[in-house]
Amino acid sequence: MTVVSSDTALPPPPPLPRRWTKARILGHVLMALWIVSGASLLFYLVTNINSPFVQKYWPDYVDGFLVTLQIVSVSLLIGALLSLPIAAARASRWKVLSAPAYAYVYFFRGTPLLAQTFLVYYGAGGFRTELEAIGLWTFFREAWYCVIFTFSLNTSAYQAEILRGAILNVPKGQWEGAAALGLSQPVTFFKVILPQALMVALRPYGNEIILMIKGSAIASIVTVFDLMGETRRAYSRTYDFQAYIWAAVIYLMMVETLRRVWDRLEMRLTRHLKR
Amino acid sequence: MNEALTLLSFGEHGWGDTIAIGALVTVSLALASLPFGLALGFLLALAKKSAEPSLKLAANIYTTIFRGLPELLTLFLVYFGVQIGFQKALKLIGIETYFEVNSFVAGMFALSFVFSSYASEAFLSAFRGIPQGQFEGGQALGLSRKQTMTFIILPQLVRLALPALGNLWLILLKETALVSTIGLADLMREAGIAARVTKEAFLFFGVACLIYLILAIISSTGLARLERWSKRGDTAR
Structure with a gap:
């Protein structure tokens, strides 16, 4: 075996100059377009930061942002709680349980969120006497509660499917191994299966949160003043297009931040699975 | 029950x-x-899988924007943005008119922007599923x-x-x-009008759902057929 001494080793050849292919020209043109439009957007926003519009409506936007956060977090939490029994029923061997759960999930995933919201918000009015009789009218009278109600049911259907898929994804050997160790079924489920399933479900859960943030804009149509609602109100009063531009910037930052944080979280939590 | 059927019947007395x-x-x-969404999505996927970093970045920015914005906001941005943009442009050349965008066209563009950004990811992952050898084989056979x-x-x-595109179609x-919120007379809006006139909101929105x-x-049955058709080569083996 010959040993190549370090001074005889040739330096790596210089990289070839990159040619201006069609793709490269197109890419640079498109990037130039993005940079120009991004810069003009930034310029537009900076010049408008002290405009009367921002002065007047900024507090409303902050309120709307907080309302959006509330809607999303409350719905997601209630949905998560509801999704457990639904997923369990869906995976059940008994048709009496699994069929209604399937229908529930199919309904909420197969119809538009807007239609569901209208069905609850406007539809509840038709059952006023019945609802008053059981004391629920005060609940369904408020657009805010209707929205929370609909969104929770909607996200529970999606979350149930995520959960079910993740649990089915855990290899059967895990159940058998736990049984061989003499663990009872509930212990196996909560200590062995669920942690592994949730790890797999992290990414779809993140997507569901983003879908919920985006979907929550629908609340503005039934007179809830979330971020989108405040935006529409500001626009209808001023006919100033920057109303929508500010909203777009806020929504984009919200979704992008969440996506990045979630990616980090996933990387950290699944680091033992990386090879 | 009969009342509901009358309301839903076709003809003079019903909303059918x-x-x-x-x-x-x-x-x-x-x-x-x-079609527009699919074509744009395919082009975006080509850009994202190209070796050219600037092209990749440009396509990724597009996806980030249209996947991050709520669909409702995208719709309003397109609808009011085009309207105001045209009015300003016409004002520059000295014409002062009111310009209204057709809500169908605005909806079509907004929805296809959103659709294309998701479709590009579907195409991209499909591209990753095709072995490099297929490209090389084509080249070896002398195909352009x-x-x-x-x-x-x-x-x-x-x-x-x-499969992924089928899901996107259901979402679309x-x-x-x-689009009913910007005045297009689609299923949702017609159901809303019927609900307001007849005061039977639950019935009509239920029917809409x-x-x-x-x-x-x-769509799902159609898509299942389409998938079977696309896999007809697999069964022969």
Whole structure:
């Protein structure tokens, strides 16, 4: 075996100059377009930061942002709680349980969120006497509660499917191994299966949160003043297009931040699975 | 029960025909957004898988924007943005008119922007499922890059991308409901009008939900067939 001494080793050849292919020209043109439009957007926003519009409506936007956060977090939490029994029923061997759960999930995933919201918000009015009789009218009278109600049911259907898929994804050997160790079924489920399933479900859960943030804009149509609602109100009063531009910037930052944080979280939590 | 049937019947006393026309508008809006969305999504996927970093970045920025914005906001941005943009442009050349964008066209563009950004990801992951050898094989046979793409890659790509694209179609169908907020007389809006006139909101919105469900079921069976058709080569082996 010959040993190549370090001074005889040739330096790596210089990289070839990159040619201006069609793709490269197109890419640079498109990037130039993005940079120009991004810069003009930034310029537009900076010049408008002290405009009367921002002065007047900024507090409303902050309120709307907080309302959006509330809607999303409350719905997601209630949905998560509801999704457990639904997923369990869906995976059940008994048709009496699994069929209604399937229908529930199919309904909420197969119809538009807007239609569901209208069905609850406007539809509840038709059952006023019945609802008053059981004391629920005060609940369904408020657009805010209707929205929370609909969104929770909607996200529970999606979350149930995520959960079910993740649990089915855990290899059967895990159940058998736990049984061989003499663990009872509930212990196996909560200590062995669920942690592994949730790890797999992290990414779809993140997507569901983003879908919920985006979907929550629908609340503005039934007179809830979330971020989108405040935006529409500001626009209808001023006919100033920057109303929508500010909203777009806020929504984009919200979704992008969440996506990045979630990616980090996933990387950290699944680091033992990386090879 | 009979009252409900009368309300839903076709003809003078019922709302059946109005709602049927609304459903037709919903379907045609979804169908109209599809080709543009698919084509744009495919081009975006090509850009994202190219070796050129600037092209990749440009396509990724597009996706980030249209996947991050709520669909409702995208719709309003397109609808009011084009309207105001045109008015300003006309003002510059000295014409002062009121310009209104057709809500169908605005909806079509907004929905296809959103659809294309998701479709590009579906195409991209399908591209990743095709072995590099397929491209090289095409080259070895003396096919041009275009021929390789149309005769070798695309047929396989369709098969790989269909399940994801099918899901996106179902989402698109549901998203058309949002266009009712800018005044398009689609299923959602017609149901809303019927609900307001007759004061039977639960009935009409329930029917609207049911029609959306039926459309979804029809689409799923159609998509399942399409998938079977795309996999007809697999069974022969």
